[in-house]
Amino acid sequence: MLDARDIRVSLAGTPVLQGVHFRARPGQVTTIVGPNGSGKTTLLRAMTQEASYSGEVTLDGEDISRLPGWQLAARRAVLPQASRIAFPFTVFEIVRLGLTASAEAAQESRVSEALDRVGLAGFEGRFYQELSGGEQQRVQLARVLTQVWEPIGAEGARWLFLDEPVSSLDIGHQLEVMSLLAAYAQAGGGVIAVMHDLNLTAMYADDIAILADGRVLRQGPPSAVLTDSLLSEAYGCAVRVNAAPAGDVPFILPHMASIS
Numbered sequence: 001m002l003d004a005r006d007i008r009v010s011l012a013g014t015p016v017l018q019g020v021h022f023r024a025r026p027g028q029v030t031t032i033v034g035p036n037g038s039g040k041t042t043l044l045r046a047m048t049q050e051a052s053y054s055g056e057v058t059l060d061g062e063d064i065s066r067l068p069g070w071q072l073a074a075r076r077a078v079l080p081q082a083s084r085i086a087f088p089f090t091v092f093e094i095v096r097l098g099l100t101a102s103a104e105a106a107q108e109s110r111v112s113e114a115l116d117r118v119g120l121a122g123f124e125g126r127f128y129q130e131l132s133g134g135e136q137q138r139v140q141l142a143r144v145l146t147q148v149w150e151p152i153g154a155e156g157a158r159w160l161f162l163d164e165p166v167s168s169l170d171i172g173h174q175l176e177v178m179s180l181l182a183a184y185a186q187a188g189g190g191v192i193a194v195m196h197d198l199n200l201t202a203m204y205a206d207d208i209a210i211l212a213d214g215r216v217l218r219q220g221p222p223s224a225v226l227t228d229s230l231l232s233e234a235y236g237c238a239v240r241v242n243a244a245p246a247g248d249v250p251f252i253l254p255h256m257a258s259i260s
């Protein structure tokens with residue numbers, strides 16, 4: 001279980017997170033949604049020890065700020081919102097970085113396995129900088145998967161922290177990646193993903209935290225969080241949650257009638 005309590009972050013003298021409580025359980029896909037600038041990336045960066053914060057983040061009861069880097073690397077992998085690479089690395093070299101950080105003894109053949117999982121079989125020799133944005137995003141995902149390949153390790157559940165993992169992908173690859181994340185959770189791992197697309201979130205999230213202005217408005221199952229009033233409040237526009245024609249997955253549309 002990941003538990004973040006009373007997280008406060010100020011950036012350039014401005015409070016960005018103002019006492020956030022957030023939790024995630026292994027075996028679930030937990031998503032963080034909210035408007036641009038609401039603090040989603042900052043929350044992820046605090047929980048991955050990349051931004052300084054006050055408050056406490058614990059992983060299975062242990063304060064993660066006290067865990068040495070090698071232990072953290074063994075237990076969780078992080079996909080940042082954007083990954084710029086300044087040198088002409090090949091896809092193989094980037095994905096292999098995950099293997100270097102991993103606690104698992106694994107063959108380099110895992111690099112190709114990971115690329116296969118994200119739909120990039122055969123891309124090993126390509127230069128990262130010459131790939132499309134969506135292909136680069138999937139290379140980075142292959143890298144983090146390689147780091148925590150087995151969803152459960154000796155120390156317990158492993159975790160994926162992902163900042164908008166499907167934002168540059170077409171719908172086919174979005175579904176492929178979200179299914180992969182759901183499978184990771186079903187196998188016992190923890191998945192925490194910042195999401196932009198509310199409809200994909202509705203399809204795949206077990207638990208959703210909705211942020212606005214540096215605070216969590218609500219965290220809970222989709223039925224409790226994907227409501228007209230909460231979404232309209234968070235996003236500052238009229239939003240309507242509808243029932244999908246087939247199945248019981250909600251889908252969300254802006255309320256056209258309110259656009260003047």
Ligand SMILES: Nc1ncnc2c1ncn2[C@@H]1O[C@H](COP(=O)(O)OP(=O)(O)O)[C@@H](O)[C@H]1O
Pocket residue numbers: 011012016034035036037038039040041042043
């Ligand atoms: N390095 C920084 N210095 C100052 N302000 C920042 C910095 N990074 C982010 N912010 C501000 O913090 C707020 C939250 O940013 P962020 O967490 O990236 O939002 P989100 O991911 O929800 O879009 C925004 O208002 C943003 O402008």
Ligand SMILES: [Mg+2]
Pocket residue numbers: 040041042081163
């Ligand atoms: Mg962000």
